[in-house]
Amino acid sequence: MTNPAQCSRYEESRDKALELFALKGFGQVSMRELAAHLGLTAGSLYHHFPSKQHLLFDLIEELHEELLATLTLGSKRLRATENPLGVLIRAHWNLHRERPLQFRLAERDLCCLTDTQQQQIINLREQYERQLLQLIAPHTTLGGMQLKAAGHAIANLVNHLPGWLEDCPLPxxxxxxxxxxxxxxxxxxTLLACGISSAA
Structure with missing residues (x-):
């Protein structure tokens, strides 16, 4: 049985590591510095996390799973609303407000993962992009690279705009x-250019 106190310490360590990675850049943080930041010895850190890459992978994977969950949990509401794009945009806005550092890490430090880990994240991202486009344009018959490119562009837009607007002097x-x-x-x-009918 999992000890709640251990789970809490693990989550706290992950949050602190996330802050350090986001502040300095993953590649600039040594295991020794990470251990000191978490208040652990190097040996104790390796007990919690086999490597820095494993920890980075966990943080980025978690974000993509949250993005997928946003689509899955919101799909019923999306079908019932006259403004599915508005629902999706607000859900992404809220997730970005909850996890800004993870978005920054996923964008900047994906290349620091192993090839296998990167491919796992790419697979998750592509699954998310397909589902996102299916919710936005459920009746499309397009396939291939054009459809994939449209999904990729739209996903990047909804996931980067909250950060771009962060310093905008507006409520x-x-x-x-x-x-x-x-x-x-x-x-x-974008959808019009690709010959896709929007659900908006």
Whole structure:
């Protein structure tokens, strides 16, 4: 049986490691520095995490699983609403507010993972992009590289805009409205260019 105190310490260590990686860059943090930051000895750190790459992989994988869960949990609401894009945009906005450091890490430090780990993350990302596009444009008959490119572009837009707007001198509600306008316009133009009908 898992000890709740151990789980809490593990989560706290992961959060502290995430902060350090996001601040300095994964490649700039040594295991010795990471151990000191977490208040652990090097040996104790290896007991918790086999390597820095394993910890980085866990953090990035968790983010992509959360993105997939956002689509899965929201799919019923999306089908019932007249504004599925708005629902999706707000869900991504909220996730970005909850996990800004993980988004930064996933974008910047994916290349620090092993080839096998990178491929696992790429597979998760592509699954997410396919599901995202299916929710936005459920009736498309397009396939191949054009469809894949559209999903990739749309996913990048909804996942990067919250960060780009972070320093915008507007209240949250206005930044969210600006994001919705930018994303909806860009997505509709992208889908139109690819010959896809939007669910918006």
């Amino acid at each position: 949250d509600s206005q930044r969210l409205a600006l994001m919705e306008n930018l994303v909806v316009g860009a997505i509709e133009r």
